[in-house]
Amino acid sequence: MVPTIYYVLLSAALFTMGVLGVLIRRNAMVVFMSVELMLNAANLALVAFARQRLTVEGQVIVFFVITVAAAEVAVGLAVLVAIFRSKGTADVDEVSTLKG
Amino acid sequence: MDLILFIITGAIALIGAGAMLISRNAVHSALFLLMNFGAIAVLFLLLQSPFLFTIQLTVYAGAIMVLFLFVVMLLGAEQVENATPDRLAWSRPLAMALGLALLAVAGVVALRTPxxxxxxSAQxxxxxxxxxxxxxxxxxYLLPFEITGVILLVAVIGVVVLNQRGRKL
Incomplete structure (x- = not known):
């Protein structure tokens, strides 16, 4: 059995890549994908800890996270489509109407 | 055996995530993310959660990625970043430094925890x-389960309202 710490370190690396994607990329689609990557990294850590402690609760929480992520993606992509219709771009730097 | 499988799938997950970050075309990014989701599904299987393995494949790799690809292709937003110059070019090295700092902190915390x-496998x-x-x-978890049902309903209503034609948002 692989030690839990390996899974946690992999999860940390994936989470960092997601953070970098949100910070660096300007395409709103890729920013969104990076958010999904972060959610997945957190899920991986939860499942790893569930296996370590032999409690199914961790897996139940991951089930909820996946459900909420699905809802979040649906609403988020609808917002993106609405922004694209009014602004004509999916570049997050161009959507700066609220900037003072 | 487990360790070999873990190293292979972990490497695939990391390569998928890295390639998603680097690739300039949003469709390629989505496909690399799909690779990453598949690898994470296999890791779930290694961690004895077959149910989450199937959920990961059907919901994430199936439904969510189809939605992503559909919207990217619908909007024609494959190459947004090549069209305009980066106005916040200075933010890239800063983001790299902050990301490395985050990784270092997370690694230290993970390694310090006994x-x-x-x-x-017998236990x-x-x-x-x-x-x-x-x-x-x-x-x-019956109450949270019911609440997820409400959340999904709200998401459905929200998507319909947001994308109504002929309404100024």
Whole structure:
């Protein structure tokens, strides 16, 4: 059995890549994908800890996270489509109407 | 054997995530993310959660990625970043530094936590079976389960309202 710490370190690396994607990329689609990557990294850590402690609760929480992520993606992509219709771009730097 | 499988799938997950970050075309990014989701699904299987393995494949790799690809292709937003110059070019090295700092902090915290021995496969026999999960979902976690139903309903209504034609938002 692989030690839990390996899974946690992999999860940390994936989470960092997601953070970098949100910070660096300007395409709103890729920013969104990076958010999904972060959610997945957190899920991986939860499942790893569930296996370590032999409690199914961790897996139940991951089930909820996946459900909420699905809802979040649906609403988020609808917002993106609405922004694209009014602004004509999916570049997050161009959507700066609220900037003072 | 487990360790070899872990290293291979972990490497695939990391390569998928890295390639998603680097590739300039949003469709390629989505496909690399799909590779990453597949690898994470295999890791779930290695961690004795077959139910989450199927959920990961059907919901994430199936439904969510189809939605992403559909919207990217619908909007024609494959190459947004090549059209305009980067106005915040200075933010890239800063983001790299902050990301490395985050990784370092997370690594230090993870390594400093004393780790108990992982239960071997004989002790974990029968752990993570879908029946256990279902029993827990419909007893202890019944209220959160119902609330997820409401969240999904709200999402459906929200999407319909947001994309109504002929309404100024």
């Amino acid at each position: 780790s108990a021995a992982v239960p071997d 974990a026999l029968g752990f993570g079976e879908p029946s256990q999960l279902g029993k827990l979902l419909f007893t202890d």
